[in-house]
Amino acid sequence: MKVAIVGAGISGAVIARLLAEEGIESVVFDKRSHIAGNCHSERDPQTNVMLHVYGPHIFHTDDKEVWDFVNQYSEFMPYINRVKAIYKGNVYLLPVNLHTINQFFNKTMRPDEARAFIESKADKSIVEPKNFEEQAISMIGRELYEAFFKGYTRKQWG
Secondary structure (H helix, E strand, O other): OEEEEEOOOHHHHHHHHHHHHOOOEEEEEOOOOOOOHHHOEEEOOOOOOEEEOOOOOOOOOOOHHHHHHHOOOOOOOOOOOOEEEEEOOEEEEEOOOHHHHHHHHOOOOOHHHHHHHHHHHOOOOOOOOOOHHHHHHHHHOHHHHHHHHHHHHHHHHO
16 A cells, blocks of 8 residues: 655655554655755755745644654754844833733733733724734734734735
8 A cells, every 4th residue: 555645744744754654655745846844944055054944943842742753853952932023112022921011001010900901902893803903903902913913914914
């Protein structure tokens, strides 16, 4: 028996590997000329620097079985993702959290106060959101949406 697998990204590669370990032959097809899908990296021939062709990728899991599996095939480097945003000349930590909310609105609120405050900012006139923008504004209000979500959403999806 031979199995056809369409896509050489993470899922296709894992399925092919597991089938091979069970003695089942597979053929993997991909429209790209490389394996690993969007996680593909390659060395720049001039500088020998590793390039993340489709953008940086971070692997994280809290599943021991998954962690043990992937560590059979590669060494993973420790990494802490610290994301920051600049809005109107100020630097904010992301994802949006209590600190971000207090800093953005120049307040000192406890979690319950911040929750109520954000709820008061939410646009309750949007009953059935038609897109992400309306959904966000209906939950957190226009100010936080404009500062932290609008630009990223446009960058990612137009």
